Amino acid sequence: MTAFSTTSAHGSVSQVTVVGAGNVGSTLAQRLLERNLANVVVVDIVEGRPQGVALDLSQAAGCEGHNRTIVGTNDYHDTANSDIVVITAGLPRRPGMTRDDLTQVNGKIVIDTLRQALAASPQASVVVVTNPLDVMTYLAWKASGLPPQRVMGMAGVLDSARFQTFIAWELGVPPSDVSAMVLGGHGDLMVPLPSYTTVNGIPVAELMPAPRLQALIDRTRNGGAEIVQLLKQGGAYYAPASSACVMVESMLLNQRRILPLAAHLTGQYGLSDLYLGVPCRLGQGGIEEILELSLTPEEQLALERSAASVKEQIPLALALLSS
Numbered sequence: 149m150t151a152f153s154t155t156s157a158h159g160s161v162s163q164v165t166v167v168g169a170g171n172v173g174s175t176l177a178q179r180l181l182e183r184n185l186a187n188v189v190v191v192d193i194v195e196g197r198p199q200g201v202a203l204d205l206s207q208a209a210g211c212e213g214h215n216r217t218i219v220g221t222n223d224y225h226d227t228a229n230s231d232i233v234v235i236t237a238g239l240p241r242r243p244g245m246t247r248d249d250l251t252q253v254n255g256k257i258v259i260d261t262l263r264q265a266l267a268a269s270p271q272a273s274v275v276v277v278t279n280p281l282d283v284m285t286y287l288a289w290k291a292s293g294l295p296p297q298r299v300m301g302m303a304g305v306l307d308s309a310r311f312q313t314f315i316a317w318e319l320g321v322p323p324s325d326v327s328a329m330v331l332g333g334h335g336d337l338m339v340p341l342p343s344y345t346t347v348n349g350i351p352v353a354e355l356m357p358a359p360r361l362q363a364l365i366d367r368t369r370n371g372g373a374e375i376v377q378l379l380k381q382g383g384a385y386y387a388p389a390s391s392a393c394v395m396v397e398s399m400l401l402n403q404r405r406i407l408p409l410a411a412h413l414t415g416q417y418g419l420s421d422l423y424l425g426v427p428c429r430l431g432q433g434g435i436e437e438i439l440e441l442s443l444t445p446e447e448q449l450a451l452e453r454s455a456a457s458v459k460e461q462i463p464l465a466l467a468l469l470s471s
């Protein structure tokens with residue numbers, strides 16, 4: 149069991165609200181508890197679901213040796229004074245759908261749940277997980293009225309973890325030896341960056357032929373859809389929960405890690421007025437810094453294409469704010 153203890157700004161044990169007690173939300177709650185990172189309140193619209201998840205996870209505490217608590221509720225009052233709110237509420241896609249097909253239905257859920265969660269925890273930072281990720285994060289930022297440093301989206305950590313895994317399998321090395329970087333929107337046009345991907349410092353392009361590397365890039369771009377196809381109902385949740393947990397941990401422990409995540413751009417990479425996956429330093433107050441990597445002309449073009457496809461969806465999402 150980890151020995152550290154996380155405390156919030158007000159001196160008590162940190163608290164995380166997880167909105168949505170479905171696959172991603174309940175697995176994230178499990179990760180947070182079992183790493184002893186925070187007390188968790190999980191909230192969902194379905195009566196009984198968050199309560200059942202909380203009871204089940206509570207009964208694992210002795211076996212897992214953690215001393216954090218979890219409450220399951222349908223009432224946002226029970227989530228009061230959380231340090232971080234993670235939004236996982238919303239529909240996952242089905243085989244054949246794109247993430248963008250979820251904009252209308254999930255946009256309404258994100259606005260509604262975020263407003264209720266922030267009314268109870270106005271000091272919280274927000275991590276959005278719900279798809280389509282970059283557009284939902286932008287919508288959450290607009291709906292919240294919070295500074296952009298406190299609203300971010302989880303996808304780059306997941307996409308990079310997938311790239312890391314595929315490279316590790318290809319080369320027969322442990323995943324922990326691979327450091328991978330994927331930028332851009334969390335869609336088919338995401339931008340895996342071999343030039344910033346290494347195996348213990350060795351650029352990945354030196355370790356495999358170009359066509360193999362391209363196949364791993366393509367598999368990474370298709371990583372979510374591959375699992376949606378396999379599961380038939382719903383999408384990935386173990387690696388997404390781990391990825392969200394990494395972001396929450398970096399904030400709660402003020403690790404100030406540099407992680408790819410969806411951040412609000414105001415001219416970085418020549419892009420503005422959207423949320424897109426870029427490397428950020430993540431600490432207690434949220435996003436402390438957006439790092440601007442030097443990209444090749446091809447990488448820059450790929451990032452711009454990815455940004456354009458995210459931007460296309462923004463008006464549709466913003467219309468939900470006034471409906």
Ligand SMILES: NC(=O)c1ccc[n+]([C@@H]2O[C@H](COP(=O)([O-])OP(=O)(O)OC[C@H]3O[C@@H](n4cnc5c(N)ncnc54)[C@H](O)[C@@H]3O)[C@@H](O)[C@H]2O)c1
Nearest residue numbers: 168169170171172192193237238239240277278279302388
């Ligand atoms: N960003 C990423 O990388 C990433 C990764 C995995 C999943 N996702 C997305 O996360 C979302 C959740 O995925 P999942 O697999 O957990 O789905 P799920 O269906 O298992 O869980 C979703 C939960 O949201 C709840 N919910 C729906 N409307 C609600 C509301 N108004 N208030 C409170 N709760 C509400 C549902 O009752 C359900 O329990 C999906 O949109 C999915 O596409 C994103």
Ligand SMILES: O=C(O)C[C@H](O)C(=O)O
Nearest residue numbers: 241279371372373383384
């Ligand atoms: O692919 C999905 O619909 C879920 C998620 O975005 C993922 O990448 O696993």
